[in-house]
Amino acid sequence: MKILKTISQLRMVRAGVGDLGLVPTMGFLHAGHLSLVARARAENPTVAATIFVNPTQFGPNEDLARYPRDMPRDLALLEAAGCDLVFAPEPADIYPAGFDTVVEVRGVTEGLEGAVRPGHFAGVATVVAKLFNIVQPTRAYFGQKDAQQSVVIRKMVRDLNLPVEVVVAPTVREVDGLAMSSRNSYLTPEQRAEAPALFRALSAAKAAYDAGERDAEALRAAMRSELDGFAVDYVSVADAETLRELNRIDGPALASLAARLGTTRLIDNLPLD
Structure with missing residues (x-):
């Protein structure tokens, strides 16, 4: 090399x-x-x-x-x-x-x-x-x-x-769903135990989408419900190409979020397609 x-x-x-x-x-x-x-x-x-x-x-x-x-x-x-x-x-x-x-x-x-x-x-x-x-x-x-x-x-x-x-x-994840990131090294053991909530939030939106939900605000609400106690920068359901926020999903979309654990800021997403 x-x-x-x-x-x-x-x-x-x-x-x-x-x-x-x-x-x-x-x-x-x-x-x-x-x-x-x-x-x-x-x-x-x-x-x-x-x-x-x-x-x-x-x-x-x-x-x-x-x-x-x-x-x-x-x-x-x-x-x-x-x-x-x-x-x-x-x-x-x-x-x-x-x-x-x-x-x-x-x-x-x-x-x-x-x-x-x-x-x-x-x-x-x-x-x-x-x-x-x-x-x-x-x-x-x-x-x-x-x-x-x-x-x-x-x-x-x-x-x-x-x-x-x-x-x-595709995103590579830890066994508990946390997306691998160099910034994960900042997390304390307690914060690391809490961090998989981000993937749970996205998974809640994906499960609702897979069950037929197409109202974007309902999917955002499903994500927020898993993030109590987090400092949330945003939860989003947006068009997968333009990244404009959606009211209703009628094509490829992206569920994404950003939240903070202490001083560490983590992002993650799941495609809805």
Whole structure:
């Protein structure tokens, strides 16, 4: 496995390979990330991962400084998973002095995470556009857990005619349903025991939907009923493509939520289709 620190190193190696699958990450890898590497390994002759904690997608009072990092562990996991290339640049390589360009995807970024975290998706879209330009992947792999992010990236790729296929793989969960996330490491044992309530809330909405309920507010109420005692940022039942909140479901939809346990903020979702 080759570890590349600079853009020039990456481009030199990239020129010598054909189709390539890319798994962008911020590191502190878990089984969800590794499932994306496995999917990329199965579908591409060469697999690359990026490890970059992107500063521009963090707000001024968010957890950039304490975001978990363990590069030696991440590299060992990626090598064991069959990754061929790892691009791990420094912030100054991605955002050099004088950098002043932002990719902003409108519409699908306005609600949900975009409403709670202003500027977040401009940071996401900008760094992903840069990584796509640097790595030139054939396919790029993202997890369904970050559903709005996937919608934003797919729209950016369509709107800018970027020659990459965006693959969204199912959320990987712990045995009690909690979606795997690097931020789960922040949870105390007591908070970890409470955290599966998020999946129970989504499952309640999905069960009602599967039983024939199509009133979106009834599904939101089913989610809220499982979240007593949580600091809830939002519960949502939205159109799966536009992410606009629905009154009644008549096509593919997405149930999603964000809630806080102490200082830890968790998100999750389930497709309703």
